[in-house]
Amino acid sequence: MREIQIGGLVPFTTIDYPEKLAAVLFLVGCPLRCVYCSNPHLLNVGDGEYDPARIMEWLQARVGKLEAVVFSGGEALMQGDVTIEYMKRVRSLGFKIGLHTNGFYPDTLARATDVVDWIGLDFKATREKYPDLTGQHIAYDNMMRSLDVWMATGKDFEVRITCDPRFINKDDLCAIADILATRGVQKIAIQKYIPHFEDAAHQTDAAARNQFFDDAVLRERINGMFKSVIWRE
């Protein structure tokens, strides 16, 4: 089996795994090309520059200091069973395993359910707008299959919606919330789109980006639909 390709590392974070001190590994490769991607340097498999063996040694030295390791990307499941095997090795050290995923690989996720403890799943837009945002026509349907796969495990998770005003309006956000609440999702995070230097084409203004967060009626409505709603500004 080939080696896992790791393109980045955050050694310590309190915000990437719920209520756990964690490290984040950024795996290279992603099947999507989101307009607002902030990690374009991680999108192609072959860009991994971290030695997986040395990362494992580094993690061994963090036992007792960190509680969880989050696999992010790119899309961590694009490397398939290579990722799952590495997750198993990390988990055997005693860490919880988190996964930030766009949901594009439901079958791989199904094979990873024993080793992954928690996921943050991206729900990027309505079905109609997914292709324009991600460059992929099957991304929405795959993501919904991943949601079903994970919900069947009964394990904890969060669905994340990044509100880029080019691809989400208030009606879209309400429609997404309705879909998630109907499916029984209990925890969601609504994230503000923050332009970054790779997204030179954004042409959004602060009022458009803040509209979801400044609307008390909208917030109250969505807050009432879920057990937990995090508004990440």
Ligand code: SF4
């Ligand atoms: S899914 Fe994430 S890593 Fe992949 S293109 Fe979209 S924003 Fe970038």
